[in-house]
Amino acid sequence: MPQSSELAARLRAATWSAHQAAAGDAFLKGLLRGEGTVDDFARLASQHLVVYRALEAAVTASRSGLLARLHHPALERAAAIESDVAALGGTRPATAATDAYAEHLASLAGDPVRLAAHHYTRYLGDLSGGQHIGRALTRRFGAHTTSFYRFAIDDLDAFKQQYRATLDTAGLDHDAERALLEEAGRAYAASHAVHASLAVEAAAVVA
Ligand code: HEM
Incomplete structure (x- = not known):
């Protein structure tokens, strides 16, 4: 039986x-705080590139049900990150944690509910908070990055309101909701x- 109609609020609270x-x-x-170097930012952007390529490939492969309703092409980030990474001097290596995250995302292709948790x-x-982060990084490193x-x-x-309304009206049953919350x-x-x-790598560089 579908749960009551406030899935987005439950997801946020959980x-x-x-x-x-x-x-x-x-x-x-x-x-x-302005403590990181341009190389730190380049390393972060390089991890994003691996993660979003994997996320967006999995979304493309399994765009059905809830995921199809949540997705919008304007969300896709891989091309934007490629341009940022180029402006930051080129791709830095993926960490083991990044590779594991990307592999996990790839394993979810075909599971629109669990993939929707990562999408969200x-x-x-x-x-949301990313907008605040983006403004801070733009002040420091420039809009081209x-x-x-x-x-x-x-x-x-x-x-975002529309996105939450889509979640609320998805009609997920108890098991699907549990999977969504767990995966988030x-x-x-x-x-x-x-x-x-990335913090461990940065500490190793300083040491
Ligand atoms: C310095 C880091 C961060 C700051 C300052 C920040 C700040 C915020 C703020 C203020 C909101 C509420 C905005 C609103 O209600 O419209 C928000 C929402 C959110 N943030 Fe962050 N955030 C940060 C990092 C992150 C990270 C690393 C993730 C994911 C890994 C994340 C995922 C989310 C999500 C999914 C929401 C939406 C929650 C919801 O309304 O359901 N944030 N963030």
């Missing part, structure tokens, strides 16, 4: 503590692991 942990990641905070965590995040954070969407708030937790954990792997 993942908010994971969100706060992700937003507090030392690597990201250091970059935003990445794109709604990019349209931050296309990733700019979307060809006129009204981001309206878009994995999406945050995977992002955290990527940031942590």
Whole structure:
């Protein structure tokens, strides 16, 4: 039986503590405080490139049901990240955590509900706190390096409201909702692991 009509609110509530942990990641905070170097930013953008290529390939392969309704071509980020990475001096290596995240995303092709959890965590995040991150990085490194954070969407708030309404009206049954919430937790954990792997590399460079 479909659950009551506030899936987006339940998803946000279920993942908010994971969100706060992700937003507090030392690597990201250091970059935003102006402590990170251009190479740190290039390394972050290079991880994004691997992750979004995998996400967008999996979305293309399994665009049905909930995922088809949530997706919009204006969300796709791979081309924007390619241009940012080029402006930042070229691709840096993927960390093991990034490769693991990309492999996990590829394994979800054909599972639109679990893939939707990653779609939500990445794109709604990019349209939310990501906008704040993008402004900070643009001030520091220039707009030619931050296309990733700019979307060809006129009204981001309206878009996010529509996205949440799509979740609310998806009619997911109990098992599907459980899978969505569980997988969103994995999406945050995977992002955290990527940031942590970048922090470890940065510490190794300093040491
Ligand atoms: C410095 C880092 C971050 C800051 C300052 C930040 C800030 C925010 C803020 C203020 C919102 C609420 C916006 C709104 O209600 O419209 C938000 C939403 C969100 N953020 Fe972040 N964020 C950060 C990092 C992240 C990361 C790393 C992820 C994902 C891995 C993420 C995923 C999300 C998602 C999915 C939402 C939407 C929640 C919902 O309404 O359902 N954020 N963020």
